Amino acid sequence: MTYENLDAKLVNSLLGNGRASLRSLGDELDVSVTTVSNHLRDLEDEGVIRGYSPIVDYDKLGFDVTAILQLKVEGSALPDVTEKLRKQKQMISVYEVTGDYDVIAIGKFTDTDGMNDQIKEILTDADIRESNTSVVLNAVTENKQFELDLNEE
16 A cells, blocks of 8 residues: 555654544644545555554553563464464564564563563473573663655655
8 A cells, every 4th residue: 555645644643642633633734624534534444543542651560571582383383372472461562483483472571470480381382392582671662653754745
C-alpha cells in the first residue's frame, strides 16, 4: 500500500497525540472532520492503524527486568512454540528470525527470580533444542515509533 500525504500527516499527528479529536486533527491538517473521519476509517480498514493504546512504562510498574531469549526450535514445531510464547503474559515481542536461532522473544519481569522461573518453564518444551538468554542492562530506546515521510507536493 502506498499512502497519501494526508494519510501520512494524519498518522504523524496521531503519533504525537493518539487521543486527538477528529475536530482537532481537522484543524491541524486544514481539512474537514468528515475528511479526517473517512481517512481514519480507511487506514483502520486497511490495518495501518490497528488501535489506539496507551504507551505504558512497564519499568515504572515494577517490570524493570527485560530478558531477550534466543531459541533454536525443531523445524515443524516452530508455529507451536511461537504461539505458546505469544500467549505468555509477560512476553511483549516474539519474532521468527533468520540466523543462528529460530525465535527471539522479549519479556518483561519484576525480578530475576520471576524471569528465571518463566524461562525454565519455557525451556521444558522438548521442541526447543537450544537457548541463549540475555538480560538488558540499559534500554537506550524501546517501543519507538517513527513519523512517516511526507511526499513532496
